[in-house]
Amino acid sequence: MAQSNYSALLGPVLAWIDSHREEALADLQRFCRQPSVAAQDMGMEEMAAIVSNALQDLNAQTSKIATAGYPIIIGHLPGHSQRRLLIYNHYDVQPPEPFEAWSSPPFAATVRDGCLYARGVADNKGTLVSRLWAVRAWQAIHKTLPCNLTFLVEGEEEIGSTNLGAFAAANQEIVKADACLWENGHRAADGALSLNAGAKGILYIELRTRGTAYDLHSSNAPIAPNAAWRLVEALHTLRNPAGRVQIEHFYDDVLPPNERERELLKRFPVDVAERWQSWGVAGTPSDPVAMTEQLLFEPTCTICGIWGGYTGAGSKTVLPATAGVKIDFRLVPDQDPDKILALLRQHLHKHGFDDVEIVELEGGEHPSQSPTDSALMESLIRSARLIYRQEPRVLPRTPGTGPMEQLCQRYGVQVASGAGVGYENSRVHSPNENIRVEDFYLGIKHVAALLADYSAT
Amino acid sequence: MAQSNYSALLGPVLAWIDSHREEALADLQRFCRQPSVAAQDMGMEEMAAIVSNALQDLNAQTSKIATAGYPIIIGHLPGHSQRRLLIYNHYDVQPPEPFEAWSSPPFAATVRDGCLYARGVADNKGTLVSRLWAVRAWQAIHKTLPCNLTFLVEGEEEIGSTNLGAFAAANQEIVKADACLWENGHRAADGALSLNAGAKGILYIELRTRGTAYDLHSSNAPIAPNAAWRLVEALHTLRNPAGRVQIEHFYDDVLPPNERERELLKRFPVDVAERWQSWGVAGTPSDPVAMTEQLLFEPTCTICGIWGGYTGAGSKTVLPATAGVKIDFRLVPDQDPDKILALLRQHLHKHGFDDVEIVELEGGEHPSQSPTDSALMESLIRSARLIYRQEPRVLPRTPGTGPMEQLCQRYGVQVASGAGVGYENSRVHSPNENIRVEDFYLGIKHVAALLADYSAT
Numbered sequence: 016m017a018q019s020n021y022s023a024l025l026g027p028v029l030a031w032i033d034s035h036r037e038e039a040l041a042d043l044q045r046f047c048r049q050p051s052v053a054a055q056d057m058g059m060e061e062m063a064a065i066v067s068n069a070l071q072d073l074n075a076q077t078s079k080i081a082t083a084g085y086p087i088i089i090g091h092l093p094g095h096s097q098r099r100l101l102i103y104n105h106y107d108v109q110p111p112e113p114f115e116a117w118s119s120p121p122f123a124a125t126v127r128d129g130c131l132y133a134r135g136v137a138d139n140k141g142t143l144v145s146r147l148w149a150v151r152a153w154q155a156i157h158k159t160l161p162c163n164l165t166f167l168v169e170g171e172e173e174i175g176s177t178n179l180g181a182f183a184a185a186n187q188e189i190v191k192a193d194a195c196l197w198e199n200g201h202r203a204a205d206g207a208l209s210l211n212a213g214a215k216g217i218l219y220i221e222l223r224t225r226g227t228a229y230d231l232h233s234s235n236a237p238i239a240p241n242a243a244w245r246l247v248e249a250l251h252t253l254r255n256p257a258g259r260v261q262i263e264h265f266y267d268d269v270l271p272p273n274e275r276e277r278e279l280l281k282r283f284p285v286d287v288a289e290r291w292q293s294w295g296v297a298g299t300p301s302d303p304v305a306m307t308e309q310l311l312f313e314p315t316c317t318i319c320g321i322w323g324g325y326t327g328a329g330s331k332t333v334l335p336a337t338a339g340v341k342i343d344f345r346l347v348p349d350q351d352p353d354k355i356l357a358l359l360r361q362h363l364h365k366h367g368f369d370d371v372e373i374v375e376l377e378g379g380e381h382p383s384q385s386p387t388d389s390a391l392m393e394s395l396i397r398s399a400r401l402i403y404r405q406e407p408r409v410l411p412r413t414p415g416t417g418p419m420e421q422l423c424q425r426y427g428v429q430v431a432s433g434a435g436v437g438y439e440n441s442r443v444h445s446p447n448e449n450i451r452v453e454d455f456y457l458g459i460k461h462v463a464a465l466l467a468d469y470s471a472t
Numbered sequence: 473m474a475q476s477n478y479s480a481l482l483g484p485v486l487a488w489i490d491s492h493r494e495e496a497l498a499d500l501q502r503f504c505r506q507p508s509v510a511a512q513d514m515g516m517e518e519m520a521a522i523v524s525n526a527l528q529d530l531n532a533q534t535s536k537i538a539t540a541g542y543p544i545i546i547g548h549l550p551g552h553s554q555r556r557l558l559i560y561n562h563y564d565v566q567p568p569e570p571f572e573a574w575s576s577p578p579f580a581a582t583v584r585d586g587c588l589y590a591r592g593v594a595d596n597k598g599t600l601v602s603r604l605w606a607v608r609a610w611q612a613i614h615k616t617l618p619c620n621l622t623f624l625v626e627g628e629e630e631i632g633s634t635n636l637g638a639f640a641a642a643n644q645e646i647v648k649a650d651a652c653l654w655e656n657g658h659r660a661a662d663g664a665l666s667l668n669a670g671a672k673g674i675l676y677i678e679l680r681t682r683g684t685a686y687d688l689h690s691s692n693a694p695i696a697p698n699a700a701w702r703l704v705e706a707l708h709t710l711r712n713p714a715g716r717v718q719i720e721h722f723y724d725d726v727l728p729p730n731e732r733e734r735e736l737l738k739r740f741p742v743d744v745a746e747r748w749q750s751w752g753v754a755g756t757p758s759d760p761v762a763m764t765e766q767l768l769f770e771p772t773c774t775i776c777g778i779w780g781g782y783t784g785a786g787s788k789t790v791l792p793a794t795a796g797v798k799i800d801f802r803l804v805p806d807q808d809p810d811k812i813l814a815l816l817r818q819h820l821h822k823h824g825f826d827d828v829e830i831v832e833l834e835g836g837e838h839p840s841q842s843p844t845d846s847a848l849m850e851s852l853i854r855s856a857r858l859i860y861r862q863e864p865r866v867l868p869r870t871p872g873t874g875p876m877e878q879l880c881q882r883y884g885v886q887v888a889s890g891a892g893v894g895y896e897n898s899r900v901h902s903p904n905e906n907i908r909v910e911d912f913y914l915g916i917k918h919v920a921a922l923l924a925d926y927s928a929t
Contacts, residue, residue, distance in 0.1 A: 320788070
């Protein structure tokens with residue numbers, strides 16, 4: 016078979032997918048019914064075995080590579096073209112709590128009104144299984160695949176991918192594919208698939224203050240330091256009310272959008288008005304394109320949590336001995352989390368807050384940006400047009416964070432994201448996480464088409 | 473009997489007290505073994521009955537006056553002089569939690585190494601029982617009392633004395649005594665009894681902010697309001713780092729110390745160095761007299777608690793929908809909590825924080841100040857010298873708060889505080905609350921002597 020033939024061979028593959036919907040759905044339910052909550056060490060070994068067995072069933076050369084945490088499952092599948100595509104997914108899911116907010120049990124994988132409800136079905140078991148079934152469909156019809164594939168399925172994405180960087184450094188022969196198809200994706204309200212080629216980085220820290228050795232009666236306030244006030248004073252130096260971070264040199268490495276990225280921002284602005292309405296935020300955004308640029312290209316300093324003293328019902332006249340705040344800095348190319356941490360330290364020192372303790376909660380994550388016109392992205396766009404019969408929405412990056420830099424960008428591997436089976440109401444990380452069953456079938460077809468296109472380009 | 477004879481008659485009364493120590497201690501243990509936690513509605517009826525019966529045993533004209541909350545117990549005891557002394561105490565105690573921090577159960581009333589351990593023994597059952605036994609001693613020896621007494625024992629002091637003001641307004645014939653002896657008191661590390669004639673007021677509120685209808689993924693930060701940041705910004709306008717409240721007109725009604733009060737500050741400065749050491753605060757206070765003035769005469773704005781977003785272990789990338797803070801404003805004469813609340817509202821409005829909600833948690837408490845040279849205070853001082861053989865430490869007021877204004881000052885009744893049985897390690901409101909048994913006996917004698925002195929002056 017010549018590479019250019021693959022697209023012509025796609026028709027029967029798509030037909031096979033249509034005639035195997037029930038089996039594919041049942042397989043996805045099987046994946047979803049196995050809890051795999053890394054944060055709670057629940058069902059992880061069983062889930063790793065399910066993934067590993069599924070890859071072996073596809074005749075993949077499968078290995079389970081131990082890490083300091085949960086193992087990483089690798090599955091190599093040979094294909095006819097020279098190209099090798101790395102497919103990144105994860106087998107862990109977020110904790111399901113609060114249980115009482117679910118309409119059906121989070122690991123029951125119940126289908127209701129055309130939707131499949133399960134913790135992890137959108138993020139990202141549905142996507143993982145759709146990719147496995149795309150392979151199965153190609154094999155069923157043509158015995159072989161259009162290109163070489165390497166599945167990399169880690170078990171720690173929801174707890175910070177702590178061991179992925181070390182794995183990548185030690186296994187560059189696995190990582191250095193021609194491109195990497197990232198986990199997950201979703202269709203917007205208008206049905207368009209959202210594609211992107213990057214993610215923000217993150218620095219997540221706590222600041223902690225201590226005023227006294229123990230909580231005091233608040234009548235001592237005139238002659239005792241107050242840890243909560245001290246924290247408020249330190250915080251107030253970090254950010255102005257417009258959201259601009261006040262740390263010196265914080266913005267030094269921030270790259271503005273390039274020409275192609277600006278075009279995409281103009282073409283596919285986020286519907287901020289709709290989001291504001293959903294969030295209960297008053298007013299109308301004046302310029303959606305500018306706000307989309309803000310969303311994707313502005314680094315932030317966000318209070319994720321703050322605490323100190325008495326927070327129960329009613330009043331307690333206590334002077335808090337300690338207070339703390341959790342902050343995430345979302346970083347954009349080319350900011351470096353280690354450098355930002357150093358700048359934060361300098362900032363606190365300069366403003367007289369040497370007493371404020373910085374606690375690093377996780378290793379930071381570098382931002383990542385691949386070109387939005389890579390071969391893989393172009394293939395994703397063309398195959399999305401074919402399957403969804405609709406132009407996909409391509410944006411430079413997601414405002415979220417993923418370990419793309421440490422797995423791929425550091426080794427020159429370009430990433431494209433957004434082939435997945437979620438939709439705008441998938442409630443990722445929330446109760447009643449779900450996908451539309453039809454999106455699952457379309458997702459299988461999209462990947463099947465992608466393999467053909469990527470091999471042929 | 474002529475009034476001037478009472479002091480001469482005191483000797484046998486004190487001797488009787490010495491020979492009835494065991495019975496008095498057993499009676500105090502009985503009071504302490506009855507839990508009476510108003511905040512938890514625990515044992516309140518039983519405790520009210522114990523107090524009421526104890527007053528009836530002294531042949532007091534006793535009544536239990538219903539309120540919207542727990543009843544107030546009144547006991548009138550006739551005496552020979554014209555003077556009538558109102559004695560204020562309360563029969564409720566703080567919650568005993570955390571139980572595991574107690575060396576013996578909080579309601580076991582165990583004596584260990586000369587100390588009696590029990591929730592409420594220092595605040596203020598020990599003081600109440602010492603006063604009852606002073607009456608009993610006078611009755612045992614002389615059948616009658618030096619002056620008229622009215623015991624007023626409420627059941628809601630630890631939950632804000634919510635119904636005391638209405639009671640006082642409706643029962644002025646009870647309240648309008650010649651003076652009021654306030655609950656409680658303690659001996660400093662050097663053994664000196666601490667006396668005072670006033671208390672700060674309080675305004676206790678919550679400020680609450682809302683940014684979005686529900687918590688968002690923190691990646692939305694560039695285009696979503698953050699309730700925690702909003703709260704920090706509002707808070708920062710309220711107080712400068714030196715502790716000075718920035719609300720316009722906040723200090724307008726603050727009275728500086730008068731000449732007599734200044735003398736007392738100079739004579740009995742608080743040992744701030746010792747407190748700082750105990751609190752783990754670095755440095756040495758430069759001017760203890762100035763700091764004592766600060767402690768007693770400066771109003772404050774104290775963060776008692778602050779919360780918002782995720783405060784558990786590790787990291788969660790959440791953008792908090794709501795945040796809140798509990799603040800107490802300690803007020804000094806002649807500040808008015810209602811006026812301060814109005815000023816706070818104006819302040820938030822003026823600074824563009826109309827969206828910040830103010831929640832009043834309890835009715836505010838007015839500050840209160842009686843003269844430090846009232847007849848009752850002079851009697852307290854003289855009788856303290858007699859019994860403790862040591863000069864008492866007289867300061868204008870306590871930095872704490874009590875309902876003196878609504879019970880007494882509003883009706884022209886002067887208050888003196890500090891006759892009590894606690895000491896510097898009594899751990900009021902904390903686990904292992906305790907008094908020294910010897911202080912309990914001295915407390916009975918002090919009140920017995922006070923009754924003689926106050927009648928004779």
